[in-house]
Amino acid sequence: MNNSHISRIDALETKSSTPRGKRSMTAHLSARGLAKSYRKGKTEVPVLKGVDLAVDRGELVAVMGASGSGKSTLLHVLGLLDSPDRGAVDLDGGRIDDLGDRKRDALRNQTFGFIFQFYHLLPELSALDNVLMPLLIRHGPIGYMAARRTYRRRAEALLDRVGLAGRRTHKPAELSGGEMQRAAVARALVGEPEIVLADEPTGNLDAANGRAILELLRDLNRERELTMMLVTHDSQIASRADRVVRLVEGRIEEFSAAPEGSDFAASRL
Amino acid sequence: MYKYLLCWKYLRGRYIALASVVSVMLGVATLIVVNAVMAGFATKMRSRLHGFLSDIVVMSYDRNGFANADEVTARIRQIAGDDVEAMAGTMETYAILRFYVGGSEVTKEVKLIGVKPEERAKTGDFAEFLFDENDRPAPASFEVSEELRKKTSPAAGVLGENMDDDILNQALRKQALDDVPPRGAILGYAMATARDPEKHRDEYLAPRGTKVMLVFARASKRPEPATDEFTVVSFFKSGMSEYDSSIVFVPLERLQFMLGIGDGEGRGAVNQIHIKLKPGSKADLNVLARKIQRGLERLRPLYFKVATWEEMQGPLLAAVSIEQDILNMLLFFIIAVAGFGILAIFSMIVVEKTRDIGVLKALGASTTGVGGIFLGYGLALGIVGAGTGLAGGLLFVKYINKIEDALSALTGQRVFNPDIYYFSEIPTRVEPLTVAWVFCGALLIAVLASVWPAIRAARLRPVEALRYE
Structure with a gap:
């Protein structure tokens, strides 16, 4: 579906700002002049006031900002969970925010992987079934049953990878916060997405667990060449990113490369 | 595929929803029992009327x-x-x-x-x-019979085998004739x-x-x-x-x-x-x-009036049939009430599941898919309710006389007094078509009751649903 939007690439190239100035290729995911406001009673509260942002393939970008600065909203709009009032979201240079519901559903299911602050596992399902959910959604009964062994193995391997090998049949209520977030990471990856969007993935965890999740994400980012956007207000965590963008009053205020001395950043550069 | 999995998990894990179908179950069971008993009575009555009246009667004015x-x-x-x-x-x-x-x-x-x-x-x-x-x-x-005559009339008893036509026997015979x-x-x-x-x-x-x-x-x-x-x-x-x-x-x-x-x-x-x-x-x-x-x-x-047995008892038969129709209509309201129960409980479940619905949509579930979960859930509850009601109703009908005996023994008073109806037991007759109608009607009501909550669930926007903490 992206090919149909190739004609827009030129426009994108000229419009999108490239902070580091060394990219010649099209950004993997980009935002052009995104604006979004919410209604609170009768007053309209603008949250995003024209956000321009481009994320390269395989890049790990941390989005920082004060509470209410619109970090989560930006992530939701980029991940097609919400529509912008103005502006556009492009994937590989093709506009995706104005697609029909079915295509948006398919993109959410196949291209994006979501990780939430509160894990958001389905309480009725075991860890394994939760991880399988994106694949269950992708396929009808016949398609799923035909490939269920492969999928199951894939989900089990992911659970092993995030360190939940012995917890497959446990319900979310029987898992700790860190374990639930690990399961959520596995769920985000099971559909083999290109982009992972994480909304404060460590915000509800203690320091040790938070660090572990972050390490995991960082490792997965490198192993699988995943593009990642990570919303956080913890600068400690942001320091592990390739790049940090800061949202202030609905605009991207500054771009900064990861601080000097960051081993991850160093390894990337 | 996720729809079936979630329907199944909700069905197994949520007893409050199962409780909501108890009313469907009771409604279906009641309808089946009442219909079976009424049809039993009507059939028995018709067969008695018919039996007594023959098929066609020619009368003179x-x-x-x-x-x-x-x-x-x-x-x-x-x-x-x-x-x-x-x-x-x-x-x-x-x-x-x-x-x-x-x-x-x-x-x-x-x-x-x-x-x-x-x-x-x-x-x-x-x-x-x-x-x-x-x-x-x-x-x-x-x-x-001679036996009856002798038993009833003292004179006939005395008369016995003695057939002599004397004065005494003549008197006795007259007396016996007068008695019997x-x-x-x-x-x-x-x-x-x-x-x-x-x-x-x-x-x-x-x-x-x-x-x-x-x-x-x-x-x-x-x-x-x-x-x-x-x-x-x-x-x-x-x-x-x-x-x-x-x-x-x-x-x-x-x-x-x-x-x-x-x-x-x-x-x-x-x-x-x-x-x-x-x-x-x-x-x-x-x-x-x-x-x-x-x-x-x-x-x-x-001079002649010719009528079939049904015509001769027309008003009575019509009254019975109307009675059954009205009773059916009234009892169907029970299931309709059950429908509103499902509607209320489903609406609550949708509110409770708002976050999960948001997650499903974030993971790529479509609007129709999410709606389908709740419609399917309603249908599944309907099948469970109507199915158990059907089985319960049919079992009740089968053992209705034993149940009546037990109830009578328990309360010390006969629930169904055979002397009043002249039936030795409660007549029943299960008409498959009626049972099928009741079953499908209950399913339909269960599905209809879940339509509105399903639409509400489907229309939830993922972000709004996720913000619901």
């Missing part, structure tokens, strides 16, 4: 009847000969019945029917409804008995052998009363109280003689002819009745 019964039956045979199994002429009139219990007189107004028992037994269930005091079947005959008239009568069961409220039992006021007097109007231009005496030989117990409380059967020839419309040699007037069709006859009763009516018009215009 003139109470005194027609003497040319042979000619009429010949005409009927000519019209519908292939279908006719048997015919019986009867004479119906009104009379006053009197007999003595202890020293006091009992008087009742009755419908007096003169029949030839063998003939009448061939046209319908007549012999099947005759019993003695001990509920043993009695023969279809008016003969007063030689003509038998068959009394409606409800007329011959009275209910003992303490023992919950019917006591016989007029046991077999009782002498009864009948007063009726002679067939003449200016009716004048005639009286005749009969001996009760058996009881007519059809289970239709309308009949059992008003009918007295007497021998046709005797009645014709007493009314003054017979020649005393078996040829006399009748005012009804009962026609029974052959068992395999495929003729439409109504069509045949009209055909006979037209044929008899030519014989004697504006």
